[in-house]
Amino acid sequence: MNSLRARIAALLIAAILTVVGLATLAASRALRAPDPETTIGPVARQIHVLAALAETAPDSLRAAGGRVEESPAGGEVLERMSLFLNRALERTAPPPHPPRSVIVSREGAEGMLLASVALAGGGWLVTPVPDPSPPDDQWLILTIWLGMILVGSGAVSLYAARRLSRPMELLEGAASRIGADATLPEVPETGPAEVRATARALNQLSERLRGAMESRMRLVAAAGHDLRTPMTRMRLRAEFIEDDAERGKWLADLEELDLIADSAIRLVREEAGGDGAEPLRLDRLLHDIARELRETGHEVRLGDLAPLTVRAGPLALKRALRNLVLNAATHGGGAEIGLSRQGVRAMVEIRDNGPGIPEDLIGQVFEPFFRADPARRKTMPGAGLGLAIAREILERFGGCIAIANLRDGDGNPLGLLQKVTLDCTSPSGAAPGVPG
Template identity: 35%
Template structure:
């Protein structure tokens, strides 16, 4: 994002928005001013008394500028010398009584206060002939009502149909003004949306990889402060996780010393007690070793790259099949994900190993969409009680109550699976299959 500075200091975002909006308003006002200066004033429509007479006699106007409607619509309105002069010419041209012709101008009548004293104004001069009377013009809108010999009143007015040319010019100019504003609106929207999009991508990347590179976003001071706050939050989260992992690793490591002392003291104990305690000590040592490995594998930063998940699954299943294990992989197309080879291979090994250990067989299925890859491992064992479904991913939880009690395990396999899935921006779930057995599902961003 290009930086905008004044006197060496960056302009805040709200000032940038204000300046863009101000420039937009100024541009529109300049265009409106040009509209007043460039677009000509509308031409007034000119009508002759002869055209009105023809409309009254024939009911049609060849030019289509007039319309005839029944009834009386004109009234005296405000008197002006113009009304008196044109009305007298109409009476002379129509050869009608004075009370049979009425004239008014909608743009004048009722809008102004009469300022003429009729007693001081001489009567209007009549045209020399009816032909001259028919040539008298009326500029603009008018309403003429005439009484026919049968006593019926008819009214002639201008026919307003569609837009006049000057109105079309105004509409086109307004459209041009809107087009002129579009670049300003586009620039403003882009400046506002771009940093938000970058933050959304950074948040998504943080969910997939907590140890991703810090956000590098430049721009106005508000954007820079938000980017720094985001990076500080990411650093605090990583430090929090690292501190907890370090604490667990330290506790597990320090437990080895008292266990070693306990083994030394058990050498002088009776055989029955010593053998039982030695088995417990070995179990505790195995748990400590597994805990240290779990902390080490889930806390270290690893490189990620695009890889074919199906090829990785084929390597795991082929190795197990070569050893005689009943494991199958459903065929399908390659599925590309971005991840760590070692971590994802351990994830697959844990899921398939659990199915083989507790159910004796494993069926692996890979599927994917444009945005997501799905790993499903199904077995045909006894399944898991519904109350333990949400606990199987807890560290050191063992579901031996529903499986073979003779099988071992520390209880960190599924915990490691979920940790790897979450670290890659996905998740892991288990459920009892409707046809029996357990179905473990892992979703990863494709």
């Protein structure tokens, strides 16, 4: 009931049922059978005529629809109907005849109503009378009537709600198709005027976003590329500095600038697309990353690695996971890698033993050139783009990354947890044809 379509449908159904209910109530009041007290008068006059005929010319009574019996008709006696008919006979009795006594009974559960009238000379006049009671299946008819109203109003309301909420569905669908580059495919500009206006606005917004992204990528790529020439000249000049310590500082700063330029260009390349996706054994990839980092002197430990297969670009995914593991090994005093299955998702957990990240800064870790401690620039390598590049790659292949601080029961820091999730390519975790 939280969606706009459900609310519109509920409102329309309630409105239709209320109107139809009031109309049904008014119709039932207007078409209700009249009160027997006022409608039984003609029946009473007919009984007077038949009784007089039975007393004067009994032979012609059968043709008039009655008969003379020695006792009243059998069956269930209807007290209320008998009372109504006796009152009517009193009101309609022709002078100087005294009021007649009548008993109304029913022959069986579904039989007709019979009026038994006491005759002056003895015996009883038995004649059928109309039944003013409503039909026995009146509740079934009412239930069918209300059911048809409910089904019809529900169908009409759902159709109207769907038409009215179409622009909202268009917005929702467009938002769900936004890619890693913050743009969305072109939305068809068809349908009612409101839908076409919404689609046109979305297409214009997407075009502007695409232009802004391309402009930013060109700017970063151009800046990274153009920095290489002056840095090369500065490196050549630094070689002529006679003071070894001063020359070392210059070369270290230039190396850091070169690393920043390379990282910026790499980030733009990842945003532009990178390599295509293919089935990839994630546990083997993590083994390779751990082995390479150990060979370079980093402390990397492997935990339980489930044999899971994902669909991604091999080089790009390796670069992303290597950045995360290297970040943990460099800043966290060592990295521990685990791989498990969570439903249809493969989950990579990378833990370290470092001080973690301040809680007020943890939401900024994926921003380019972010550093939790700016003073660390002089002692720790890196340009601050590793996490940004990793997220760009993972989101391109339908994955996501989350970072959280680890703490013990007393709130003391235990390190940092980097959690990566990617879709598995098959229910068993391994792609068809890929050995376990």
